[in-house]
Amino acid sequence: MSPEENPVPVTGPAKKKQLSREIILSAALALVDSDGLDALTMRRLGQELGRDPMGLYRYAENRAALLDGVSELVLNELAIFPDDPDWQAQLRRIAHDLREIALRHPNVVPLLVTRPLSTPLGLRPLGTLRPLEQILSLLIDAGFAPADALHVYRAYYGYLYGHILNELQEFIVDPEENEALLRLGLHRLPPKDFPRLRALAPVLADYDGEAELDQGISILLSGLAARLSPPAGSANAALTGKLI
Amino acid sequence: MSPEENPVPVTGPAKKKQLSREIILSAALALVDSDGLDALTMRRLGQELGRDPMGLYRYAENRAALLDGVSELVLNELAIFPDDPDWQAQLRRIAHDLREIALRHPNVVPLLVTRPLSTPLGLRPLGTLRPLEQILSLLIDAGFAPADALHVYRAYYGYLYGHILNELQEFIVDPEENEALLRLGLHRLPPKDFPRLRALAPVLADYDGEAELDQGISILLSGLAARLSPPAGSANAALTGKLI
């Protein structure tokens, strides 16, 4: 019972080391992953770090900035090699990687999709713009005119995000149930108004997102390559050649 | 100064008519359109209607249900004619219509995209599922096998949503500025790290979303038609024929 009883309370993991932006953002991401976006409150995050919530404001201007930081952190998991000469293969790989990142952090996807809507391009977190810059680089180096590279990027990334949203929507699964009708709650739909949807229950149930993404990307890439100035490289001669 | 001074305060438009779900949702949509999603609070909405905020709970279980109602209301602006024999034309028109709806209600787009992520298919507001059902119907009637219809729907709707998100992201415009670099805030990007993006400023500036959507849809539809069981109808023989 000395007055110096607990200068170091040994309470849990954190020993009151200096806080840092990385530590905070990792904790935030962990919180979002496990308990959802709404669980990411300043107070809760502070508690998770064993710190006063107000301390966080030294590392993130406000809650929105925290959310941006989490987006950035997740997007940093995406590796892009802008020097790969085979642009189609590279784009295909990126698509699959991003899909898997999304599946790993489903609760972050609304952020990825929504935050840019309220921030002009140039004010976005830089980490968020890196994929755009690097993919442009990839395409331009592959022979596309810059403006065409932008078109390709837009179609490609648009479809990619759309697919991810689609797949996550159907991923809401109650693992207890394995009857598709029940698992997706389709039995609540009036059969009169939704005959098609209800009839598709079994197909909906075994959705192979990876295959579907791959197929969509194939369609898009070959279509784009055929329609825009085809790059000069040789890695894609087979595909473009076939369509000209 | 009689005690019965103002039993009817004649304050503004509403004369205390009966409330209704439609009235509430319209007011909510108007509020979101003009002041953004965050402005849609129970208190603010109540004030807009000249009513006590608590009254709203008789027509919407909670705020989330209100948001769902707004999504539904907006999606109801979308007309679909599932009996059109020319499925490609129909899908193309729907895409353009939905794009315009999104441009009309940009603040609602996050809802359209995000809400389904937290609600299993069968529990979503029915109005939200109507497009899905009707497009399935359109495709099946056009000759697609049900499972293929679903694939087509997914690729199509995925791309469509992706495009809308893309376009809205770049639509953040400060109408005072018309230099693209400034308007999009691109001047804040370090030239070292983002040479490609900065060089594309003028191209970014005159983004023709409608044309780009149309082109993407063309690529997708013809690709899909070529890859899946082509429908029996004649309206699309030209396109599918060309690719086989």
Added chain:
DNA sequence: GCGTAGAGTCTACATCGTAGAGAAGTTGTT
């Protein structure tokens, strides 16, 4: 020692969603 700067904390406030009790208004029965 002692001052200075940065990091961390405390207190306080406006605002939010919403539970629960009650008031007011409407309708049907006698």
Added chain:
DNA sequence: AACAACTTCTCTACGATGTAGACTCTACGC
């Protein structure tokens, strides 16, 4: 007309949230 059974609307109150502003603590150069 009087009452009862409703639906609809309002009031009050509570806990939670983001964050401003003042305070305390710690480390370090002189």
